[in-house]
Amino acid sequence: MEIALFILVAAIIFIVKALKVVPQQHAWVVERLGRFHAVLSPGLNIVIPFIDNVAYKHLLKEVPLDVPSQICITKDNTQLQVDGILYFQVTDPRLASYGTSNYIMAITQLAQTTLRSVIGKMELDKTFEERDDINRAVVAALDEAATSWGVKVLRYEIKDLTPPKEILHAMQAQITAEREKRALIAASEGRKQEQINIATGEREAFIQRSEGEKQAAINTAQGQAEAIKAVAAATAQAIQQVAQAIQSPGGMDAVNLKVAEKYVEAFGNVAREGNTLILPGNLADMGAMVATAMSIVKAQK
Numbered sequence: 001m002e003i004a005l006f007i008l009v010a011a012i013i014f015i016v017k018a019l020k021v022v023p024q025q026h027a028w029v030v031e032r033l034g035r036f037h038a039v040l041s042p043g044l045n046i047v048i049p050f051i052d053n054v055a056y057k058h059l060l061k062e063v064p065l066d067v068p069s070q071i072c073i074t075k076d077n078t079q080l081q082v083d084g085i086l087y088f089q090v091t092d093p094r095l096a097s098y099g100t101s102n103y104i105m106a107i108t109q110l111a112q113t114t115l116r117s118v119i120g121k122m123e124l125d126k127t128f129e130e131r132d133d134i135n136r137a138v139v140a141a142l143d144e145a146a147t148s149w150g151v152k153v154l155r156y157e158i159k160d161l162t163p164p165k166e167i168l169h170a171m172q173a174q175i176t177a178e179r180e181k182r183a184l185i186a187a188s189e190g191r192k193q194e195q196i197n198i199a200t201g202e203r204e205a206f207i208q209r210s211e212g213e214k215q216a217a218i219n220t221a222q223g224q225a226e227a228i229k230a231v232a233a234a235t236a237q238a239i240q241q242v243a244q245a246i247q248s249p250g251g252m253d254a255v256n257l258k259v260a261e262k263y264v265e266a267f268g269n270v271a272r273e274g275n276t277l278i279l280p281g282n283l284a285d286m287g288a289m290v291a292t293a294m295s296i297v298k299a300q301k
Contacts, residue, residue, distance in 0.1 A: 017049030027093040029056040039093045056097040058090045062154060065104065067111050069160075072119040074127060080119060081162040084138075086111055087154040088146070095150025103149045107142055111156065114141040124163065131158050 021044055022028050028040040032052050040054070047054075069083035088107060090096045100106045118137045119127055127134070135156050142153040163171070
């Protein structure tokens, strides 16, 4: 009975040891008698107990790795404190197990040395402007070296670039001066544009006024010409009507009467002007004067 129980317990232990359940996005490296045997994929796997051993367990997800802060020297001999973050992924569990003793430490140290080398080729101002170039250079160097470690470096991002306090104060003063310069230039450009706009407006206003005066003079002249034409036409029509009236029966008698009235009216007006009374030499010869006037009218006809 005890032997059967012992065999049962041993069988249960054997089965438990033989069955290996690997989680999703994980890879387990199995060694058989101290040598690499296989990589267990996610799910249920069977191994030989006491002969096969799970030596390494790797996570296949993308892993963020904080790169410690370090001091870098730029091309113009300025110190920069730089820290960043690295993203990598295990692509070959076998190489990650046997390619290096510690691939995390290896890529961390390589990231730091590569970063110092890249920043050492740049001046201080360029390091702030070309962060993307620095990140790409670090990723390219790491990816090339990490291939033999079974690791894929996906990207590297600089978190902080911190120069010394003296450099920060100098940069702030430079930025302030540059902004003041841009403000003065913008103000002068604004005044210049204002003067240009005023001059342009005055010129256009003068042109508009002169055009208006020209058009007004043209309109006045045309109006006067039309008025003269209208007066001339009316005078001609009146003369024509008078001539027709004279030629009609009784027209000459009407002319005689009108001349006599004008003659009397003229002498009446002369007599009323001033204190001197003017009289014709021969008041009885009124008919002769009217006849003379009528002879003039007939001659004009």
